Amino acid sequence: MAVPLSTAQTIDINVARASLQEAGQDAGAGHETRYRLLSALQTTLDAERLLTIFFNEVSTLITISGLRYENESLNLQASLGNTAAHSSSYRLIIQGDQLGELTITRETRFSESELHLFEKLLGNLLCPLRNALIYQAALNASRTDALTGAGNRMALMEALEREISLARRYNQDLALLIMDVDKFKSINDEHGHAAGDRVLKELVRLIGQINRNTDQCFRYGGEEFVVLLSNTSRGGASVIGERLRSAIANMRICAENGPLQLTVSIGSASFCETDTAESLLNRADKAMYQIKQGGGNAIECV
Ligand SMILES: Nc1nc2c(ncn2[C@@H]2O[C@H](COP(=O)(O)OP(=O)(O)OP(=O)(O)O)[C@@H](O)[C@H]2O)c(=O)[nH]1
Numbered sequence: 001m002a003v004p005l006s007t008a009q010t011i012d013i014n015v016a017r018a019s020l021q022e023a024g025q026d027a028g029a030g031h032e033t034r035y036r037l038l039s040a041l042q043t044t045l046d047a048e049r050l051l052t053i054f055f056n057e058v059s060t061l062i063t064i065s066g067l068r069y070e071n072e073s074l075n076l077q078a079s080l081g082n083t084a085a086h087s088s089s090y091r092l093i094i095q096g097d098q099l100g101e102l103t104i105t106r107e108t109r110f111s112e113s114e115l116h117l118f119e120k121l122l123g124n125l126l127c128p129l130r131n132a133l134i135y136q137a138a139l140n141a142s143r144t145d146a147l148t149g150a151g152n153r154m155a156l157m158e159a160l161e162r163e164i165s166l167a168r169r170y171n172q173d174l175a176l177l178i179m180d181v182d183k184f185k186s187i188n189d190e191h192g193h194a195a196g197d198r199v200l201k202e203l204v205r206l207i208g209q210i211n212r213n214t215d216q217c218f219r220y221g222g223e224e225f226v227v228l229l230s231n232t233s234r235g236g237a238s239v240i241g242e243r244l245r246s247a248i249a250n251m252r253i254c255a256e257n258g259p260l261q262l263t264v265s266i267g268s269a270s271f272c273e274t275d276t277a278e279s280l281l282n283r284a285d286k287a288m289y290q291i292k293q294g295g296g297n298a299i300e301c302v
Pocket residue numbers: 147180181182183184185186188192193194195196197200221222223292296
């Protein structure tokens with residue numbers, strides 16, 4: 001049973017402090033667990049690992065079937081154990097920072113004293129969790145293009161290596177598109193750099209809408225983007241590429257000098273056994289270049 005946010009309890013830093021102080025004074029039940037928990041929570045900056053440590057330690061004191069955690073702004077979800085009929089939900093807040101929502105479940109009702117103990121233990125999680133989330137946000141930022149929100153080149157290379165090893169291991173298809181805006185310099189020259197920036201942002205938004213997987217769109221260079229298409233054949237890549245090309249050609253972007261139109265040249269390459277990340281990108285780049293030389297606004301698949 002999901003508890004609506006409005007009725008979810010709020011754990012804040014005061015609880016965390018009280019919990020830390022009590023951990024020093026309270027020699028009663030769970031004293032050792034709480035010390036073990038406190039030190040174990042200092043060992044990692046991985047939010048999912050922290051939640052696993054927390055779940056395992058708390059389970060030695062309170063019977064819990066499952067724990068769910070969700071942080072919408074970082075798009076983080078974790079689910080441990082099994083979902084059950086009864087639940088208690090907590091909105092985690094520390095000094096005004098929203099850390100997400102945590103829910104514990106089990107088949108029988110939690111007693112008041114169990115929830116009281118759980119809340120004390122939860123207080124111990126807050127600071128380590130906040131540090132882990134700050135770290136995660138910094139990691140995300142280091143892999144994101146600040147202007148468009150697409151992945152950057154580093155993120156592309158990591159994702160591409162991962163996709164290639166999956167394609168090899170499971171004998172799956174893999175394709176990628178390299179897309180370059182045609183005559184982008186003239187868009188900047190005629191409409192201004194700010195309008196050029198808006199074009200790049202709109203382009204990424206549209207790719208996300210059509211491809212429904214924004215994680216797989218990367219800014220490869222100035223006005224050049226890569227779309228990774230996992231589990232996609234050469235024919236599938238051609239269809240998606242053409243869909244993108246035509247949607248972009250039909251897009252109108254408001255600019256001071258009137259509506260602005262653009263076209264893109266697309267090169268698509270399908271993975272074959274001997275490919276590396278570089279060779280796959282090179283083949284798509286060459287295909288894209290051929291389209292450029294023919295005047296742009298088309299797709300070439302190799
Ligand atoms: N507004 C804006 N412009 C950028 C950005 N990054 C690169 N550019 C511009 O993109 C333009 C790319 O120009 P070119 O490499 O000549 O490419 P093009 O005009 O698209 O020509 P073709 O690719 O041959 O069709 C340059 O004027 C860069 O200054 C950016 O983040 N924002």
